[in-house]
Amino acid sequence: LALEVFEVNAFGVAVDPERVAVYIRWSTDEQSEGTTLEVQRESCEHYLLAQGWKLREELIFVDEGFSGGTLERPGLNALRKAVRAGRVSCVVVFKLDRLSRSVIDTVNMVLQEWEGLCFVKSTREPVDTTTSAGKMFFYMLASYAEWERSVIKERTMSGKVKRAQQGKNPGFTAPYGYKRGDKPGAWLIDEDEAAVVGRVFEEYLAGKGIHAIAGGLYNAGIRPRRSTRWHATTIAQMLTNVAYTGVLEYGRTTVAPRAVQESIGKQRVTFDEPRFARVEGALPVIIPPEVFERAQRVHAGKAMVQGKRSLSSEFLLTGIVTCPCGGTLRGDTRSGRGKRYYRCCNTVSSRPTPCKSGMVLCSELEETVVAEVRRAFDPANRAAYLSDWERQTREALLRVESDLAYVRNALNSLCARRKRLDTDYDAGDLPAKLYTGRVEKLEVEEAQLRESEAGGFQRLEEIRQAKFDATEFDELAARIDAWENLSAEERKQVLRHAVGACTAFRPQGRGAPLEVSVTIRQPELRGLRVS
Numbered sequence: 001l002a003l004e005v006f007e008v009n010a011f012g013v014a015v016d017p018e019r020v021a022v023y024i025r026w027s028t029d030e031q032s033e034g035t036t037l038e039v040q041r042e043s044c045e046h047y048l049l050a051q052g053w054k055l056r057e058e059l060i061f062v063d064e065g066f067s068g069g070t071l072e073r074p075g076l077n078a079l080r081k082a083v084r085a086g087r088v089s090c091v092v093v094f095k096l097d098r099l100s101r102s103v104i105d106t107v108n109m110v111l112q113e114w115e116g117l118c119f120v121k122s123t124r125e126p127v128d129t130t131t132s133a134g135k136m137f138f139y140m141l142a143s144y145a146e147w148e149r150s151v152i153k154e155r156t157m158s159g160k161v162k163r164a165q166q167g168k169n170p171g172f173t174a175p176y177g178y179k180r181g182d183k184p185g186a187w188l189i190d191e192d193e194a195a196v197v198g199r200v201f202e203e204y205l206a207g208k209g210i211h212a213i214a215g216g217l218y219n220a221g222i223r224p225r226r227s228t229r230w231h232a233t234t235i236a237q238m239l240t241n242v243a244y245t246g247v248l249e250y251g252r253t254t255v256a257p258r259a260v261q262e263s264i265g266k267q268r269v270t271f272d273e274p275r276f277a278r279v280e281g282a283l284p285v286i287i288p289p290e291v292f293e294r295a296q297r298v299h300a301g302k303a304m305v306q307g308k309r310s311l312s313s314e315f316l317l318t319g320i321v322t323c324p325c326g327g328t329l330r331g332d333t334r335s336g337r338g339k340r341y342y343r344c345c346n347t348v349s350s351r352p353t354p355c356k357s358g359m360v361l362c363s364e365l366e367e368t369v370v371a372e373v374r375r376a377f378d379p380a381n382r383a384a385y386l387s388d389w390e391r392q393t394r395e396a397l398l399r400v401e402s403d404l405a406y407v408r409n410a411l412n413s414l415c416a417r418r419k420r421l422d423t424d425y426d427a428g429d430l431p432a433k434l435y436t437g438r439v440e441k442l443e444v445e446e447a448q449l450r451e452s453e454a455g456g457f458q459r460l461e462e463i464r465q466a467k468f469d470a471t472e473f474d475e476l477a478a479r480i481d482a483w484e485n486l487s488a489e490e491r492k493q494v495l496r497h498a499v500g501a502c503t504a505f506r507p508q509g510r511g512a513p514l515e516v517s518v519t520i521r522q523p524e525l526r527g528l529r530v531s
């Protein structure tokens with residue numbers, strides 16, 4: 001008789017070993033190291049095995065690529081339906097946060113919707129909802145999970161970079177030309193799409209415009225992934241996507257060069273965020289770097305021609321300067337009588353609360369910003385720039401060291417748990433089946449910790465060996481020095497590189513002083529990846 005494996009909860013519902021469900025959720029936008037589908041599934045299977053419960057394929061519910069932020073997931077919906085239909089006596093999850101990322105949702109589902117129907121077990125957490133003490137602990141765990149997630153979110157950027165360094169899918173849709181491998185691993189070249197990418201670059205370098213290229217693809221019967229026709233913007237994005245040279249960039253909003261945008265009548269802004277990172281060799285190469293560079297030079301050339309024609313591109317700071325209200329400052333060509341002004345886009349009176357900033361005189365703002373950039377990239381400030389870089393390096397070291405200390409602590413406590421298990425087993429307090437199951441669980445956990453430890457050591461080594469690369473500083477310094485000889489487009493490029501953030505505001509009224517704040521972009525940790 002299998003009676004001895006029946007567990008009975010407070011409501012008199014037995015865990016029927018034949019009706020145990022497993023729920024697995026994996027989403028690419030999370031830091032999922034160690035919680036991949038395979039790891040979760042294996043961990044749950046071990047758990048069932050250790051309990052002597054039966055693993056039923058039809059009771060395994062999987063949501064792949066779904067965030068835990070919503071309960072609208074096909075796998076979860078099917079599981080809830082099965083629970084309501086009485087087909088499930090227990091739900092096993094890897095961790096509670098697989099069910100939902102919200103404490104309220106988890107608690108409502110487990111303690112209300114499922115109360116009396118089934119209970120929940122987590123392979124990694126001591127969850128037992130059968131007693132009131134267990135419920136209390138369950139609340140605490142659920143809140144802890146929510147807190148932990150917010151911490152993890154902060155680290156996601158470094159996780160993405162690390163995975164890219166290891167040649168793994170960094171967690172978003174593969175760009176056109178690539179496809180996902182059969183595992184959440186490396187991106188592969190999609191031969192058909194890559195051929196289209198090659199054709200686009202080739203035609204562009206042969207002098208075709210982006211509209212003509214888009215039309216040509218359509219006429220050739222080639223369609224983009226999720227649309228019936230090609231837009232010029234799509235082509236422009238393709239032509240400027242560094243991913244095709246094998247490089248992945250994070251934290252930067254990449255948009256088409258201004259000339260392309262203007263030719264298609266779009267105004268979009270490029271922000272360089274402080275947490276910008278670049279990983280070379282992260283993807284297989286579709287476009288050789290030298291071909292890509294040539295295409296970028298063609299863009300730049302077109303931008304110069306455009307600059308002579310279009311008044312708006314004479315506004316050096318478009319896309320760089322913002323208003324403290326959050327609006328962007330745009331060149332205003334209508335008003336002026338020979339003078340040029342910037343104007344906050346939120347000043348239009350049709351808004352419920354229009355911005356109070358007055359017109360900003362172009363020459364005054366531009367002079368202020370250029371002076372600020374000149375000062376920052378004065379060769380005399382090279383030392384300060386270097387010490388900034390050193391500070392960033394030190395901070396990165398400290399971060400990794402504290403992560404490593406955390407991992408070491410976890411390993412120690414794992415070791416202690418293992419010793420307790422051994423003692424209990426030797427004393428005969430623990431049945432062999434339970435002992436093996438728990439030891440296996442600890443081993444899975446240990447392997448994961450060892451892996452993050454190794455990753456930490458590797459990164460530590462990278463940071464220690466990183467060398468300061470002053471090329472960028474010297475280049476900017478040289479170009480600022482030659483400011484008078486630069487074209488409008490070159491000046492814009494310098495400012496876009498040098499300025500991290502800039503706001504300008506002028507209170508309304510005659511003679512009110514211009515309030516400007518300029519933040520020079522921090523030097524990045526070159527040679528290693530900023531996290």
Ligand SMILES: [Zn+2]
Nearest residue numbers: 323325344355
């Ligand atoms: Zn404003």
